[in-house]
Amino acid sequence: MRWLKFILGLSLTVTLAVTLMYPLDIAPFALGKFLDPFSGFWQNARIQTASEIAIEGLTTSADVTYDERGVAHIFAQNDRDLYFLQGYTTAKDRLWQMEFQVMAAAGRLTEIVGRGPEDAVLNLDRTNRRKGLPFAAERALELMRQDEVTWTAISSYSDGVNAYIQSLKPYDYPIEYKILGYAPEPWSPFKSALLQKYMANTLTGGTSDIENTNALAVWGKEVFDILYPEYPVAQEPIVPKYTRFRRRDFNRPPPPPLDYYPDSLFLNAGETEPKDPDEAILGSNNWAVSGRKSATGYPMLANDPHLGLNLPSIWYEIQLSTPDVNAYGVSLPGAPAIIIGFNDSISWGATNGTQDVLDYYTITFRNEQAQEYLYDGEWLPVRNRIETHKIKGEAPFLDTVRYTHIGPVMYDENFKPKPMPLAVRWMAHEPSNELLAFHRLNRAHNYEEYVAAFETYLCPAQNFVFASTSGDIAIWQHGQFVNKWNQQGRFVLDGSRKDHMWGEYIPREQIPHVLNPDQGFVQSANQHPTSPYYPYYYNGRFEPYRGRRIQALLASKDTLTFEDMRAFHMDNFAIGASEVLPTLLSLLDTTQFMQQDQKVYEVLKAWDYQYDADQIAPTIYDIWWRILYRAIWNDEFEPLAERDILINSPNSSTTVQILRDSSEFTFYNELGDTTKRTREQLVNYTFNRMVTELNEAYPEEVDQQWGQSRQTDIRHLSRVLTSFSRLGLETSGTRRVLNATGRYRGPSWRMIVMMGPEVKGYGVYPGGQSGHPGDADYDGFIDKWMEGNYYELRFMRNPQDGAKEADARITYRPTETEE
Amino acid sequence: MRFLIRFLLMALVGYLFGSYAPQWSLWPIFVGGILIGVLLSRQKKKRQFGKRKMPRTYAFWAGFAAMFLLWGGMAYWLDQQNGGILSAKVGQIVFASSSLGTSSDIGTIMVLISSLLGGLAGGFSMMTGNFLGEAIKS
Numbered sequence: 001m002r003w004l005k006f007i008l009g010l011s012l013t014v015t016l017a018v019t020l021m022y023p024l025d026i027a028p029f030a031l032g033k034f035l036d037p038f039s040g041f042w043q044n045a046r047i048q049t050a051s052e053i054a055i056e057g058l059t060t061s062a063d064v065t066y067d068e069r070g071v072a073h074i075f076a077q078n079d080r081d082l083y084f085l086q087g088y089t090t091a092k093d094r095l096w097q098m099e100f101q102v103m104a105a106a107g108r109l110t111e112i113v114g115r116g117p118e119d120a121v122l123n124l125d126r127t128n129r130r131k132g133l134p135f136a137a138e139r140a141l142e143l144m145r146q147d148e149v150t151w152t153a154i155s156s157y158s159d160g161v162n163a164y165i166q167s168l169k170p171y172d173y174p175i176e177y178k179i180l181g182y183a184p185e186p187w188s189p190f191k192s193a194l195l196q197k198y199m200a201n202t203l204t205g206g207t208s209d210i211e212n213t214n215a216l217a218v219w220g221k222e223v224f225d226i227l228y229p230e231y232p233v234a235q236e237p238i239v240p241k242y243t244r245f246r247r248r249d250f251n252r253p254p255p256p257p258l259d260y261y262p263d264s265l266f267l268n269a270g271e272t273e274p275k276d277p278d279e280a281i282l283g284s285n286n287w288a289v290s291g292r293k294s295a296t297g298y299p300m301l302a303n304d305p306h307l308g309l310n311l312p313s314i315w316y317e318i319q320l321s322t323p324d325v326n327a328y329g330v331s332l333p334g335a336p337a338i339i340i341g342f343n344d345s346i347s348w349g350a351t352n353g354t355q356d357v358l359d360y361y362t363i364t365f366r367n368e369q370a371q372e373y374l375y376d377g378e379w380l381p382v383r384n385r386i387e388t389h390k391i392k393g394e395a396p397f398l399d400t401v402r403y404t405h406i407g408p409v410m411y412d413e414n415f416k417p418k419p420m421p422l423a424v425r426w427m428a429h430e431p432s433n434e435l436l437a438f439h440r441l442n443r444a445h446n447y448e449e450y451v452a453a454f455e456t457y458l459c460p461a462q463n464f465v466f467a468s469t470s471g472d473i474a475i476w477q478h479g480q481f482v483n484k485w486n487q488q489g490r491f492v493l494d495g496s497r498k499d500h501m502w503g504e505y506i507p508r509e510q511i512p513h514v515l516n517p518d519q520g521f522v523q524s525a526n527q528h529p530t531s532p533y534y535p536y537y538y539n540g541r542f543e544p545y546r547g548r549r550i551q552a553l554l555a556s557k558d559t560l561t562f563e564d565m566r567a568f569h570m571d572n573f574a575i576g577a578s579e580v581l582p583t584l585l586s587l588l589d590t591t592q593f594m595q596q597d598q599k600v601y602e603v604l605k606a607w608d609y610q611y612d613a614d615q616i617a618p619t620i621y622d623i624w625w626r627i628l629y630r631a632i633w634n635d636e637f638e639p640l641a642e643r644d645i646l647i648n649s650p651n652s653s654t655t656v657q658i659l660r661d662s663s664e665f666t667f668y669n670e671l672g673d674t675t676k677r678t679r680e681q682l683v684n685y686t687f688n689r690m691v692t693e694l695n696e697a698y699p700e701e702v703d704q705q706w707g708q709s710r711q712t713d714i715r716h717l718s719r720v721l722t723s724f725s726r727l728g729l730e731t732s733g734t735r736r737v738l739n740a741t742g743r744y745r746g747p748s749w750r751m752i753v754m755m756g757p758e759v760k761g762y763g764v765y766p767g768g769q770s771g772h773p774g775d776a777d778y779d780g781f782i783d784k785w786m787e788g789n790y791y792e793l794r795f796m797r798n799p800q801d802g803a804k805e806a807d808a809r810i811t812y813r814p815t816e817t818e819e
Numbered sequence: 820m821r822f823l824i825r826f827l828l829m830a831l832v833g834y835l836f837g838s839y840a841p842q843w844s845l846w847p848i849f850v851g852g853i854l855i856g857v858l859l860s861r862q863k864k865k866r867q868f869g870k871r872k873m874p875r876t877y878a879f880w881a882g883f884a885a886m887f888l889l890w891g892g893m894a895y896w897l898d899q900q901n902g903g904i905l906s907a908k909v910g911q912i913v914f915a916s917s918s919l920g921t922s923s924d925i926g927t928i929m930v931l932i933s934s935l936l937g938g939l940a941g942g943f944s945m946m947t948g949n950f951l952g953e954a955i956k957s
Contacts, residue, residue: 006950013943017849020936032940033844035933037893038837040844041909042933045901171841175905179912723911774905 087160303349313767353461361495613707829885856948886941891934
């Protein structure tokens with residue numbers, strides 16, 4: 001009897017132990033371990049304080065001052081210690097994010113979260129590997145290993161991250177590890193190289209080659225040129241219009257003799273949703289104003305790179321100082337040096353270059369084994385690279401990727417098959433050393449050193465704006481570009497033809513750039529870098545409006561101030577709406593208006609085309625535009641999408657252009673309807689549909705402000721941990737205005753730098769320095785960011801400079817080694 | 820008295836292992852609880868029929884109370900350190916699909932849940948130890 005009780009009790013206890021100590025089906029973590037206040041998530045609420053820390057790997061003592069916002073100001077004696085502490089400090093605040101981003105780039109997310117619903121995660125991983133991200137990182141690393149300065153930077157950074165990881169006990173791990181049930185791996189220089197390729201993929205990994213090829217085959221050349229014009233009618237390129245570039249001994253190659261467009265290729269990417277070409281638009285701005293035009297007499301520089309908005313933020317603010325350098329700005333968690341920022345003498349910022357540097361090539365295999373492919377009349381062997389995907393809780397998945405001299409065969413019979421296998425040629429595959437460029441840029445004192453810093457910078461090409469205290473302003477589209485024949489790379493190319501291969505690179509002094517132009521300012525906003533008279537061919541997904549807007553704003557005044565810079569960052573004026581709405585309203589038949597029609601009409605008529613959070617007109621206009629856009633294009637494009645033909649409908653600026661200029665146009669008509677529909681009928685019809693929609697949504701009165709109807713979500717990087725996100729922010733702006741804020745994207749770092757004897761920087765980003773969701777610093781900057789205000793950046797000369805009570809200083813010293 | 824000794828020993832084991840070997844989490848509680856239960860179990864005198872002075876439930880409650888208070892106290896102390904920010908966010912994740920997830924007291928609920936889990940582990944293990952002791956000694 002007593003033994004029976006014991007056995008009963010024991011089985012209860014064992015059941016409880018197993019339930020608490022092992023992960024259940026419902027969660028990846030063990031409940032007991034997770035809730036254990038000595039080792040579980042509660043430990044992440046602990047406040048850590050230390051003023052002196054000994055770490056192995058430092059060569060000499062160094063100070064890190066954390067200011068009142070949690071920004072680390074590192075004061076080291078040499079580059080080795082500087083980058084060591086950058087790695088250590090960044091890991092302390094952002095370890096989980098650093099590793100997660102790199103796991104994504106490496107195509108290893110399945111190790112953390114499994115293959116995902118309908119293999120979504122596995123397919124994402126396979127895409128990144130088949131696109132050659134790890135391959136590109138390996139090649140870059142090999143090159144970086146050969147340069148002593150670079151290798152010191154990247155290996156010291158890695159040592160610093162690892163010193164931090166080694167100081168952790170499992171109960172110290174960032175909370176995401178505890179929730180997702182895994183542990184951090186050691187860092188390595190390879191991972192920093194992967195991060196570099198991750199950014200290259202974010203900024204240059206997209207292309208419309210397949211969509212363009214299909215569109216050309218579907219519509220024919222004549223219609224294609226109307227729907228997808230290469231160069232918008234109105235444009236303000238980065239390099240002022242009449243800048244000369246041509247060099248006598250270097251010319252654009254002639255196009256191949258035969259028709260070079262692949263015909264009747266209905267390439268299916270396995271994605272059936274019709275794509276809105278505006279959806280992916282990121283949008284960034286930067287500009288510099290010369291001392292002549294600036295109220296202070298010294299140049300001013302502004303930058304707001306727009307990216308997907310996440311928590312923890314993509315940027316990590318930091319100051320890096322040794323006796324040889326003192327730079328402040330934002331860094332990417334996972335890579336050494338500062339990417340955007342300033343030092344004593346110069347400031348710089350970046351926007352995406354947006355040129356197409358990724359091209360698809362059809363591959364003709366000799367037979368089903370697909371081990372030989374046709375090139376220039378010969379059969380060449382492929383190199384097989386076997387990608388092993390470890391999957392959480394399952395056997396590994398093996399994927400063979402064939403490499404040609406062009407690049408990896410991304411799509412073949414094993415992955416999202418197309419009518420022909422496609423290899424990818426991408427500038428990011430070229431061995432390159434972007435890191436050295438940033439290292440040198442952080443230390444540059446003048447224009448010459450700024451230009452020289454980018455010698456090793458290939459991809460992702462960025463418009464780097466520049467200003468110096470000595471009075472120069474400039475902008476360069478730094479990066480490497482191929483001298484292409486007209487239209488080369490706009491469509492899928494033929495991998496068997498020699499004349500379809502990438503040729504020479506454009507000499508560096510011929511890439512788009514300008515120094516101290518007469519207008520007294522330089523600007524970029526992802527638009528065409530040059531006018532159509534630039535001697536070399538390029539294509540890309542350029543933005544037509546923001547460049548025009550910033551050009552007009554900067555030219556509108558003789559003298560510009562800090563307040564102007566700030567106002568331009570928050571400018572919500574929509575050129576597109578301003579160009580088309582008056583035409584639309586003038587075509588409405590107001591005699592038939594009911595009360596609600598009249599009200600809506602009046603709100604739109606009074607609108608100043610500003611997408612302010614508290615305005616109602618943009619809410620209305622956005623609905624009308626959506627209905628109108630679909631009425632024009634969807635009847636033709638949806639059936640194509642249903643047939644799995646990957647194709648883009650024309651973008652909104654082209655649509656604006658057509659609507660404004662053409663009263664009759666084949667696409668206005670409803671497909672299959674033989675009676676012609678005029679623009680006037682289309683406008684009235686869609687207006688009525690909009691009012692009906694509004695009546696249903698707002699029976700009383702349309703009272704929803706733009707900020708409420710669009711909203712911005714800053715999501716936790718995992719996407720699934722919603723309480724670590726900040727959702728439903730009522731922000732101003734929209735894509736294609738300067739303050740290009742969307743649902744998931746927006747200004748990821750706003751910075752204004754006032755050059756002068758004492759450089760002053762201002763900045764804000766929608767997040768916080770700490771990547772730990774339990775910290776008050778996790779999302780503390782968001783309110784300031786929404787208001788359009790900035791923090792004054794504390795550019796310190798020494799660890800005690802301007803000391804405040806809220807500062808915390810840590811002295812790091814090397815561990816004593818036995819002599 | 821015996822209750823107090825059980826209580827204190829359990830709390831001590833929980834605190835020491837929690838502080839110095841946190842990676843073992845609840846295992847020392849389970850093992851320690853059983854051991855304490857065995858050691859402090861009462862030898863049954865055969866003549867004292869129906870007159871058990873220390874029913875097994877006391878063993879359970881001693882272990883339960885010790886761990887409930889230890890884990891609850893520790894969780895509460897940590898929660899205070901960051902003003903309840905983290906417990907609220909974690910609570911929303913754990914209870915994402917229930918109405919509890921939106922409760923403003925979700926942080927307190929997380930403290931209570933932690934306490935309860937600790938308490939159950941302490942209670943059941945000590946009860947089992949006590950049964951074992953009784954079974955051996957009888």
